[in-house]
Amino acid sequence: MIRFDNVTYVYPTGVKALNGISVEIGRGELVALMGENGAGKTTFIKHLNGLLKPTTGSVYVNGKDTRTLSVAQLSRIVGIMFQNTDDMFFLPTVEEEVAFSLRNLGFSEEVVQRRVDWALKFMELEKYRKRSPFLLSGGEKKRLALAIILAWNPQVIAMDEPTVGQDNAQKEKLKEMIKQLNLQGRSVIISTHDVEFVAELRPRVILMSRGRIVADGRAEAILTDGELLSSCSILMPQVAATVSRLADLGFNTKVISVEDAIRSIVDGLRRLEHTRGA
Amino acid sequence: MEIVKVEGLTFTYSGSDIPALSNIDLSIEDGEFVLLLGPSGCGKSTLCRCLNGLIPHFYAGKIDGRVIVAGMDVSKTPTYVLSQHVGMVFQNPENQLFSLTVENDVAFALENLGIPRDEIRRRVDFALKAVGIEDLSKRSPFELSGGQQQKVAIASILALMPRLMVLDEPTSSLDPVSAKSIIDTIFKIKKELGTTVIVAEHRVELLADKVDRVIVMQKGSIIMDGDPREIFASEEVMPYGVPVPKVVSMAKGVNKHLKVFNDVPLSPEEFERGIRGFVHDKVR
Numbered sequence: 125m126i127r128f129d130n131v132t133y134v135y136p137t138g139v140k141a142l143n144g145i146s147v148e149i150g151r152g153e154l155v156a157l158m159g160e161n162g163a164g165k166t167t168f169i170k171h172l173n174g175l176l177k178p179t180t181g182s183v184y185v186n187g188k189d190t191r192t193l194s195v196a197q198l199s200r201i202v203g204i205m206f207q208n209t210d211d212m213f214f215l216p217t218v219e220e221e222v223a224f225s226l227r228n229l230g231f232s233e234e235v236v237q238r239r240v241d242w243a244l245k246f247m248e249l250e251k252y253r254k255r256s257p258f259l260l261s262g263g264e265k266k267r268l269a270l271a272i273i274l275a276w277n278p279q280v281i282a283m284d285e286p287t288v289g290q291d292n293a294q295k296e297k298l299k300e301m302i303k304q305l306n307l308q309g310r311s312v313i314i315s316t317h318d319v320e321f322v323a324e325l326r327p328r329v330i331l332m333s334r335g336r337i338v339a340d341g342r343a344e345a346i347l348t349d350g351e352l353l354s355s356c357s358i359l360m361p362q363v364a365a366t367v368s369r370l371a372d373l374g375f376n377t378k379v380i381s382v383e384d385a386i387r388s389i390v391d392g393l394r395r396l397e398h399t400r401g402a
Numbered sequence: 403m404e405i406v407k408v409e410g411l412t413f414t415y416s417g418s419d420i421p422a423l424s425n426i427d428l429s430i431e432d433g434e435f436v437l438l439l440g441p442s443g444c445g446k447s448t449l450c451r452c453l454n455g456l457i458p459h460f461y462a463g464k465i466d467g468r469v470i471v472a473g474m475d476v477s478k479t480p481t482y483v484l485s486q487h488v489g490m491v492f493q494n495p496e497n498q499l500f501s502l503t504v505e506n507d508v509a510f511a512l513e514n515l516g517i518p519r520d521e522i523r524r525r526v527d528f529a530l531k532a533v534g535i536e537d538l539s540k541r542s543p544f545e546l547s548g549g550q551q552q553k554v555a556i557a558s559i560l561a562l563m564p565r566l567m568v569l570d571e572p573t574s575s576l577d578p579v580s581a582k583s584i585i586d587t588i589f590k591i592k593k594e595l596g597t598t599v600i601v602a603e604h605r606v607e608l609l610a611d612k613v614d615r616v617i618v619m620q621k622g623s624i625i626m627d628g629d630p631r632e633i634f635a636s637e638e639v640m641p642y643g644v645p646v647p648k649v650v651s652m653a654k655g656v657n658k659h660l661k662v663f664n665d666v667p668l669s670p671e672e673f674e675r676g677i678r679g680f681v682h683d684k685v686r
Contacts, residue, residue, distance in 0.1 A: 160577050161547060261443055289493075289574050291442045291604055293643035317577040320607065320648070359578040362607045362648040366670040370677055382648055386655035389677065393660055396685045 125151045125280065125311055126172065126202075131181035132335075133167055141167035143335035145181070149313065151279070154306045156322045156343070157315040159332035160357040165315035166207075168332070169282050172313070173198040185280075200229065202280040203273030207288060209265045213257035218249060218268055221257055222275050229276060239275045247271040247301070263294030270301065281305055282313040287321050299324060323347055323361035323380040331356055347380050405566055405598050406430035406453060410467035413448060413457060422448040424622045426467070430600065432565070435592050437609050437630070438602040439644050440619035446602040449619070450570045453600070454490040455481040472565055486515065489559030491552075491569040498555045499543040504535065507543055508558045515562075529561040532594075533587050549580025553587065560591065567591075569601040573608075582608055610634060610647045611669035618644055635666040649673045 126149040133142040141164045149155055157165045170176040171183045174190040183190045185201055206212070215221045219240055226236045244250050247267040252260060257268055266286060273281060283302075287295050302325065306312045316322060322329065322343055329346040331339040333356045339346050346352065348364045360368065363385045364377070371377050375392035379385045408428040414421045423445045430436060438446045451457040455476045458465045469476040472487040492498060501507040505526050512522045530536045533553040538546065543554050552572060559567060569588065573581035585608045592599045603609060616633040618626040620642055626633055633639060634650045649670060653663045662680040667673040 160579065263442065291643070292645040293441050296643070319578060357577065357579045359582060362670060363652065366649055366652065366673045369670055369674040373677070373681065382651045382655060385648075385652050386659075389652070389656050390659040393656075393662070393677075393680065393685070396681060400685050 125149055125153075125186065127184040128168075128171070129182045129184070131171065131178040131183060133171070133176060134179045135167075141335055142171075142178075145335075145337055147330060147337060147340065149280075149311055151311055152306065152309050153311050154302070154325065154327040155311070155313045156325065156327045156329050157313060157332060158317060158319075158322065158329055158346075158356075158358060160317060162334075163332040163356070164335040165332060166284055167335075169204060169284050169313070169315055172280065172282050173202040173204055175204075196229075199278070200276055201278055202282060203276060203278035205266070205269045205273055205281070205283040205286065207285040209269035212269060212272075213265070216256060217254050218257055218260070219244065219253040221268060222272050225272060226275050239277070243271040243275040246274060246304075248297075262289055263291070263297065266290065266294070266298065267301075274305075278310070280311040280313065282315075284315050285317075286314055287316060287318045295321060317358060319347060319353075319359060319361045323363060326380065331358075344378050344380055348378050403432045404429055405432045405472055406600075407470040408452070408467070409470075411452060411469060412464075412466040413452065414464045415448075416462040416464070418463075421622055422463075423452070426622075426624060428617070428624065428627075430598060432598055433592075433596045434598055434615055435589070435613045436598075436600045436615045436617060437606075437613040438600060438617050438619065439604075439606070441643055444619040445622040446619055447570050448622075450490065450568045450600070450602060452476065453566070453568050454488045455479065455484040456490075482514075485511065485564075486562060487565050489562055489564035489567045491555050491559055491567070491572050493571045493574045498558070499551060502542060503540050504543055504546075504554050504557075505530070505539040507554055508561050511558065511562055525561045525563070529557040532560055532591055533557045534583075547580070549576045549583065552576060552580070552584055556584070556587065563595075564597065566598045566600070569599070569603070571602055571604070573603065573605060581605060585609060585612070604645060606634075606645045607647050610650075611672065618642060630668060631665055634668065 128145045128147045131142050131145040134140045157168060159165055174193060174195045177191050185198055213221055215224060222240045222243055223236050226239055244253060247270055249267055249271055286298055302312055326343045329343050330337055331346055339352055347361055350360050350368060353360055361380055363382060364380050367379055367385050367388060368377050373392055376388040379388050408426050411423055411426040412421050413423045440446055452469050453471055458477050459481050499507050501510060508526045508529055509522050512525060530539055533556050535553050543551060573584050588599060589612045591597055610630055613630055616630045617624055634646050650666045653666050656662050663676045667676050
């Protein structure tokens with residue numbers, strides 16, 4: 125679906141933001157791109173729809189080199205939600221915002237209406253159709269940005285720091301939406317340093333530092349590796365940080381969810397009781 | 403002694419029909435560390451603005467009730483007087499910084515107050531040291547990272563040595579390591595100087611074991627107010643979408659199988675202590 129082949133990207137200022145990135149992301153994968161500010165996450169995402177083209181190396185989307193396609197062509201395959209969604213709205217109502225890009229992409233008016241209805245319903249924004257986007261709350265604006273992208277039905281959805289500035293309830297909702305989009309067979313890529321959010325989503329984690337990929341694997345493996353995380357200035361999620369303190373008692377420490385942690389601790393304590401009883 | 407006294411406070415922004423705050427009564431003691439929780443739009447920021455006089459002096463709207471801070475009626479006290487007692491840090495530190503160097507930014511308010519030069523020097527050094535950015539004093543605030551900028555914003559407030567610090571989501575744009583460092587700094591200041599701190603923040607994992615009191619807001623009202631251990635352990639917070647530290651959920655879950663915890667832990671350290679205590683008493 126997406127392939128980075130030894131990609132290096134140097135900004136005109138001379139900053140090398142990506143440094144030899146090679147990675148593949150398959151259809152229907154859920155991926156969290158993690159790393160501290162400046163690790164190269166946003167630069168990576170901008171390569172997905174050709175907003176940036178590699179300085180050296182190549183990015184392939186559905187087998188095609190992004191240098192051979194326009195941003196508009198790539199955007200039909202990869203929809204990107206940027207961090208600052210406020211900047212993207214400019215029309216008087218929510219429904220017009222969603223319809224705008226569909227009309228630009230040349231869909232018939234009947235299809236536009238159907239897709240607007242579907243996207244607003246999916247993002248739970250129907251009741252705001254006639255409202256100005258600027259009157260929405262922060263969480264609603266994020267959902268509108270996502271509705272706009274969803275309306276074109278891209279196969280890949282990428283989100284840059286979707287949880288920043290979102291409260292608990294908004295994050296819960298976002299998590300459910302990401303899971304649903306992924307269940308519908310879309311590849312979903314989120315860039316984030318929100319470890320608690322990633323621990324709940326349990327995706328494949330690609331860990332970046334200074335323009336390089338330093339680890340790539342299941343969330344359970346990466347988010348429980350304290351040494352690796354701290355080398356990238358990332359804290360362990362609280363569940364893993366807590367259970368890792370009890371490693372000497374023989375507990376299973378490769379856990380990142382509350383449920384798994386409870387099982388690990390209860391099993392561990394029972395085992396200790398049993399050993400003592402015997 | 404009471405440093406904040408809010409009585410029957412209702413505030414409606416002009417252009418809105420719904421009050422952002424309705425009938426708030428609140429009393430905060432000198433030296434308390436208070437965590438303000440609640441979903442976006444619940445009134446946390448509005449309450450913060452009422453404490454430093456931005457409301458009613460800068461935001462238009464209809465206000466009822468009284469806000470007394472450090473013995474002064476906020477609505478009758480000019481903000482330049484209030485600012486000597488209440489320091490405010492906003493979500494977006496960039497909006498607060500404007501000087502060519504970090505130390506000029508930190509000194510700015512002191513110069514405005516006509517404080518003698520050597521006293522300014524002393525306070526600036528103290529504030530930069532307190533937040534751990536002495537090495538950045540000659541840098542431009544605009545070339546710093548978000549976390550460093552947030553520390554500059556906090557230092558410029560600290561230099562005023564306010565009795566009360568109000569921080570509205572001070573870590574919202576920061577990565578977890580910077581966020582932890584900011585929270586640890588605030589806690590250290592509170593402990594060493596006895597400053598009263600009110601902080602609105604979603605990252606309960608970082609704050610639960612440090613604050614003295616948690617206030618939960620919902621739709622412009624205070625719905626819970628009390629000891630963090632009681633609030634986070636209570637089943638009542640669940641429907642309000644209040645974030646609960648993971649260690650609390652873990653301890654409750656473990657207790658359903660084995661009675662390990664008498665009180666819910668608020669940090670990984672407390673959780674560990676609970677488990678080791680149980681192993682010591684019951685297992686070995």
